[in-house]
Amino acid sequence: MKFAYKFSNLLGSVYKKGNLLFTPDGNSVMSPVGNRVTVFDLKNNKSETLPIEARMNITCIALSPDGYTFIVVSEDGEALLCSLVSKTILHTYHFHSPIHAIKFSPDGKKFAVTRESKVLVFHAPGRTREYNPFVLHRTFYGPYDETVCLDWTSNSSAFCVGSKDMNTRVFGAQHFSNLIVYSMGGHNDVIMGAYFEADSLDLYTISANGRLNVWDCDTDLDGLKPFEAPDGETSTIEAPDGEDEAEETKDKVVRMTKDEEAKMVDKILYKRTAKHSYKEARGDKAGFGKVTSTAFHKNTHILVTGFEDGVFFLHEMPDFNLIHSLSISDQNIASIEFNKSGDWIAFGCSGLGQLLVWEWQSETYVLKQQGHFNNMNCLAYSPDAQNLATGGDDGKVKVWNTSSGFCFVTFTEHLAGITGVTFNQKGQVVLSSSLDGTVRAFDLNRYRNFRTFTSPRPTQFSCLAIDPSGDIVCAGAMDSFEIFVWSMQTGRLLEVLAGHEGPISSLSFSPTQVQLASASWDNTVKIWDVFEHKGAKETLNVLSHVLCVAYHPGGVELAVSGLNAQISFWDTTEGKQLGTIEGRHDIGYSRKEEEKITAKKSAFGKAFNTICYSADGNCILAAGRSKNVCIYSVADKLLMKKFEISCNLSFDGMEEFLDKRKMTEFGSLALVDSTEGTDVSLPGVKKGDMSSRHWKPEVRVSSVQFSPTGRAWAATTTEGLLIYSLDHNLVFDPFDLELDITPSSVKSSLAKGEYSTALMLSFRLNEQQLIQEVLEMIPVSDVEVILANLPDVYVDKLMTFIATLIESTAHIEFYLIWARQLLMQHGPKLKQRSQSVMTSLRLLQKNVTRKLEEIGKICDHNKYSLQYIISLSQSKRKLAQAEGKEFGSDTEEGTTTDREGAEKGISIVDPSESGDSDYMDYLIDHT
Structure with a gap:
């Protein structure tokens, strides 16, 4: 139960690809982040990543009008029906081809899916009781190329579909006598958006080259007449030529016979009343960008159009009056969505990973978030576990709030990738080392860079450490093999520690002693006394290149991770080895698509690149270039649990065996050269590079860190910053249980007024609701007496429980009285065993500070x-x-x-x- 960490949240990535959605109340926006979905609550300023994973990256999301269920579709066409209430997957369906758009009808009875050149209309799940929630209603044919966008009328009687064949078609969702299918042209590029007016069949169509057509229908929405077959005749529905028998029996295809078509009366007629060009609205600027996304709000008649150069326009329809134009960035706008009232507009930019919510009337941002648009390299928890700092290859240092999940400050002073971040002892300063040859200190109160540490000659810094007092800053160099020591107060260089014969890979200060451990690729770990400046105090010889070192919270033991996938433990006072963990088989077997060796052979080149002790020092967390994160017991040197951070097949290195479906007579499809006939430009060329490339990132974990409270741990991975936390609400974990200890016996003791007995019995049962009930039944006047006679083993558990409950309870003053009396009565004893209760004290500090701010x-x-x-x-x-x-x-x-x-x-x-x-x-x- 101690290792029952569950996925809690995903930070560092706010948008990847796909469409954005607002919840029906308009207060939250749903954003696809890789193969997961994150819900950003704009009213309460919180974000939550749902514990739902698809097999590949998500490309489409559809939310039911009631807001209870939603459907996500991945790159390979796998659809997941999920519940927004229970946050679980209800059903899985596979379309076996990529899907461009999926949308529920306004009445919530059906939903339409664009698949290849067809449109599939399904009955909405939950409306009827069927074994299979995805019940196909009808298949609509007509387009000659892929269908890319669709929209429903206000009464759900018809829908329009835009296609890559430059035509827009209007289909009747039911069998109407005056509408089966109506096709409209007028464009010379791909249709990017097609929208009905509110309570009308009038239509707007937008193409990728910036052309807008306004179509007027001569028939009202109520003028659609249901088709009635004459008495004694049945309408025949034929399947198109070339369809197999399974498709004929499964799908209903809209195709009328000639007799039925002749019986149709008063066919609807569309007429183009206006045509507009965005080229004129943009002033015919150089480098006119193509339309990449559109959105239309029917009640306010506002049309938003986004372009590939980051510009978007707001127009009032049908007169095409320009309301506003703004440039978000230089990247294309991948998705646009209105909320229900039409006040807020959400924008998603996949190139930079941006998510923006803009209030167009006041011209202000409601939400403006951006993750690292390159790999994340390092992370660090603040001492009170309130904040998380991350550094990436994009040269940015971001600080995230662990409770809300939002980034509240970004520092962009570095000119190259970040290699290390850390907080000072008070959590008010963030330090970062970079490959640009600088170490910078940032103030979290004024949000500025107030110190810049440099070396006498230019060098690239690969790691960073700060001593427990916060006075000494150390950084290791990659090319000069030296360790530079600066003063935090003055910013001056104090000392240069030389002695290593290879690049410095990791630095770690002892929490209790004035010792610095440095790891290098020269197969050694050196222990330094940075205040004496007399060279290395101790040299530990390791069997391979050293990748990472970490000090035990007690300050004596040192963990060393080597290139041979071993974690060795050393006593720094005597310089002897205490034990070894062999992690070769725990890292996991995986192979890339282009690798020609087996996964087992590939594992010989993998090791733990990052290690971290837990807050109590009983466990160690290790990860590397794989999808697994391992937790080991330090005392037993055994693997306790292995976490698989992702099941996203869009990443490379996820599968262990070859995929036979990708094998041809020439070998694997990944190894077949498919660049023949294309113009492949030189590496690094951006402007004028028109060649098409596909890059598949490799799954890996670059850094892991335990929270100071011990309740969570975080990992910087390929898909973002993953946070795993403990959830004891549904876990029964009794302590020193006996047969006569039951909830009824606890309540009987409570009724008799035996508060101390009831409290200790409830802790032995270890049920949260029962402990909370006992605590809140104890009079405030008896708190001091009960705590004075409470054994030490229950003091630690009571402190952890109170610290956890302060975060969510409404009885703040009551529990603060408990916490105050607990610290006053048992303060000296807690100080003696401060190492074991440090996690509880930090958790208490974190939650009390948060409540103070609120x-x-x-x-x-x-x-x-x-x-x-x-x-x-x-x-x-x-x-x-x-x-x-x-x-x-x-x-x-x-x-x-x-x-x-x-x-x-x-x-x-x-x-x-x-x-x-x-x-x-x-x-x-x-x-």
């Missing part, structure tokens, strides 16, 4: 509200005096209320009349 914001809001009310009252009184009227007289508003109050014996007094400043100060002080 309550402070509420108090500030109440303070400013009262100031506004009092100032408004004073202004009314002065206005009444200026007009020669008495404030609160019969001529003023609200006199009826005053008289009613006087009749009931209630005295209504103007606050401004009874000591303006004193009364205002009194209200503000007592908010």
Whole structure:
């Protein structure tokens, strides 16, 4: 139960590809991040990544109108029906081909899917009781190329489909006598968007080259007539030529016979009433970009169009009046979506991984988030576990809030990739090392770079460490094989430690002693005393290149990870080896698509690139160039649990065996050269490079870190920053249990007033609801006496429980009294065993600090509200005096209320009349 870590959240990646969606209430936006979906709550300022994984990256999302279920479709056509309530997968369906668009009808009874050159309409799951939730209603044919976009009418009776054959078609979802299929041209490029007007069959179509056509229908939406076959005749539905028997029996195809077509009366007719060009709206600028995404809000008649150069336009339809134009970035806008009210517009840019929510009326950003658009290399927890700092190959240092999941500051001063990040002992400063030859210190209060540490001659820094006091900063060099030591206060270079004969790979300070451990590729680990400057204090010889070192929280033991996939443990005081963990088989077997060797042979080149001790020092976390993260027991030197960080087949290195479906007579398809006839430009060429390339990133873990509270751990991976946390709500983990200890016996002791006995029995059962019930039944006056006689083994558990509960409870003062008395009664004993209770103390500090910030914001809001009310009252009184009227007289508003109050014996007094400043100060002080 101690290792029951579950996936909690995904940070560092806010958007990858696919379409964005707003929830029906309009307060949350759903964004596909790789093979997962993240929900950003804009009202409560929180983000949550759903525990749902597809086999490959997600390309389409559709949300039901009631907001309970949604469908995600991956790159290979696999569809997952998921519940937004239980956050689980309900059903799986495979389309066996890529899907460009999927959308529910407004009434929620059907949903349409664009598959190849067809449109499939299914009955919405949950409406009827069937074994298979995906029940096909009808297949619609007509387009000659792939269908890419679709839209429903307001009453769900018809839908339109845009295709790559440059035509737009309107289909009747039911069998109508005056509408089967209507095809419209007028474009000379791919249709990127087609939208119906509200409660109408009028249509807008947008093509990729920036052409907009307005189509007017001569028939109202209510004018569609259901088809009725004459008595004694049955309408025949034929399948197109070339379809197999299985398809004939499975799908219903819309194709009428000639007799039925002749019986159709009053066929609807479309007429193009206007055509517009975005080229004119953009002023015919150089490098006119193509349209990449569109969105239309039917109630406000606002059309948004995004281009490949990051520009988007807002137009009012049908007159095509320009409302606003803005440039987000220089990357293409992949997805646009309106919320229900039409006030907010969500933009997704896949090139930079940006997610923006823009309020177009006030021209302000509601949400502006961007992840690392390149690999993430390192991470660090703040001492109170409130924040997380990450560094990437894009040269950016980002700081994330662990509770909300949002990035609140980004530092871009570095000019090359980040190799290491760390916090100082107070958590107010973030330090980062980079390949640009600098180590920078950033202030989290003023959000600025206030220190820059450099070396006498240019060198690339590969690792970083800061001593526990925060006075000494050390960084290791890749090319000069030296360790540079600076003063944090003055920024001056104090010492250059030389002695290694290879690049420095890792640095680690001892938490209790003034010792620095440095690892190098020269097969050694050196222990330094940075204050004596007398060279290496101890040299540990390892059997292979050293990749990472980490000190035990106790400060004596040192863990060393080598290139031979072994983790060795050393006693730094005596310089002897304590034990070894062989991790070759735990890393996992995997092979790339282009590799010609087996997965087992490929594993010989893999090792643990990053290791980290848990907060209590009993376990060690290790990961490397694979999809597995391993937790080992330090005492037993055994593997306790292995976590598989991803099942996304869009990454390379996920499969262990060859895929026989990709094998040809020439070998694997990945090894077949398919670049013949294409113009392959030189590497690094960006402008004018028109060749098409496909890059498949390799799955790997670059850094792992345990939270100081011990309740979570984080890993920087190919898909982002993954956070795994403990959830004990559904875990039964008793402590020292006996037969006579039951919930009924705990409640009987509580009823008798034996509070100490009930509290200890509830902790032995270890059920959260029962412990909470016992604690809240204990009178406040008895807290001090109970804690004075509580054994130490229950003190630690009580502290952890109170620290966890403060985060979510409404009885803040009650539990703060418990925490205060606990620290006062058992403070000296806790100090003696501070190492074992450090995680609980940090968790308590983290949650109390968070509650202080939340309550402070509420108090500030109440303070400013009262100031506004009092100032408004004073202004009314002065206005009444200026007009020669008495404030609160019969001529003023609200006199009826005053008289009613006087009749009931209630005295209504103007606050401004009874000591303006004193009364205002009194209200503000007592908010």
